[in-house]
Amino acid sequence: MIDLADVTVRFDDITAIEDVDLRIDDGEFVTVVGPSGCGKTTLLRTIGGLQTPTTGRVRIDGKPPAAAQAGADLGFVFQRHTLFQWKTALENVTFLRRLAGEEPDEADARALLETMGLGGFADARPAALSGGMRQRVAIARALHLGADVLLMDEPFGELDEITRDELGVEIRDVWRRERKTVVFVTHSVPEAVFLADRCLVVCGRPGRIEAAYEIDLPEPRDADVFGSRAFQEQVATVRRTLHEAHDRDRERDRGRDR
Numbered sequence: 001m002i003d004l005a006d007v008t009v010r011f012d013d014i015t016a017i018e019d020v021d022l023r024i025d026d027g028e029f030v031t032v033v034g035p036s037g038c039g040k041t042t043l044l045r046t047i048g049g050l051q052t053p054t055t056g057r058v059r060i061d062g063k064p065p066a067a068a069q070a071g072a073d074l075g076f077v078f079q080r081h082t083l084f085q086w087k088t089a090l091e092n093v094t095f096l097r098r099l100a101g102e103e104p105d106e107a108d109a110r111a112l113l114e115t116m117g118l119g120g121f122a123d124a125r126p127a128a129l130s131g132g133m134r135q136r137v138a139i140a141r142a143l144h145l146g147a148d149v150l151l152m153d154e155p156f157g158e159l160d161e162i163t164r165d166e167l168g169v170e171i172r173d174v175w176r177r178e179r180k181t182v183v184f185v186t187h188s189v190p191e192a193v194f195l196a197d198r199c200l201v202v203c204g205r206p207g208r209i210e211a212a213y214e215i216d217l218p219e220p221r222d223a224d225v226f227g228s229r230a231f232q233e234q235v236a237t238v239r240r241t242l243h244e245a246h247d248r249d250r251e252r253d254r255g256r257d258r
């Protein structure tokens with residue numbers, strides 16, 4: 001379980017997130033959506049131990065994030081530039097496990113590349129892959145590490161919409177089989193709804209969790225879900241919350257400036 005108690009992160013005079021309380025169950029897929037600058041990345045980095053909270057406490061299965069990281073319990077997927085350019089797709093997938101001092105399992109790495117639709121590209125180097133293919137390698141790498149918790153920061157951020165949808169379907173499918181705990185940051189409301197068991201709406205400066213929605217959609221979630229009424233209604237609800245919070249924050253800021 002991921003447990004954040006009263007977490008505040010400050011950078012000099014900027015408070016990025018303030019008094020965040022959050023619990024994420026094992027095997028839960030949580031998405032974090034919100035406008036630019038509201039502290040989503042800071043929240044994710046703090047969960048992963050890449051950022052130390054100014055005040056408050058983070059625990060992963062009762063341990064500080066650094067201990068979870070040392071035990072390879074955490075896998076990260078970032079927006080871009082995370083593959084080693086001189087290594088093949090297969091070597092990229094196995095490398096982190098080597099770094100973590102564990103024996104890579106080439107058959108597992110190949111099977112993961114296959115799952116991510118890259119069966120024929122195991123020996124290709126990143127320069128020969130499209131952006132979407134590179135992100136698939138990064139996801140396969142995080143899965144191969146065997147971490148129980150995956151932290152994903154806009155992993156589809158630079159991809160076109162069709163590829164994003166496609167990867168969304170794949171990632172949810174992999175999650176259904178593997179039941180990792182996933183925290184997934186995105187700007188995209190439809191993506192946040194499609195992927196989530198629970199969607200957190202983060203707003204404001206400093207950022208706060210404005211609302212949390214349990215997402216109710218049929219499984220397996222395939223491309224048909226995008227056109228369904230249930231999906232569109234839940235997207236509309238999240239969007240409305242974001243807009244209302246944004247308007248309220250703007251009014252408050254205007255009041256302060258007067």
Ligand SMILES: Nc1ncnc2c1ncn2[C@@H]1O[C@H](COP(=O)(O)OP(=O)(O)OP(=O)(O)O)[C@@H](O)[C@H]1O
Pocket residue numbers: 011014015016034035036037038039040041042043187
């Ligand atoms: N290392 C840092 N040093 C100083 N300020 C920082 C640092 N990291 C983040 N911030 C500030 O903290 C606030 C939140 O940033 P953060 O990147 O977490 O937001 P975000 O919601 O992820 O934004 P985006 O969606 O644009 O990626 C911003 O005001 C940002 O300028």
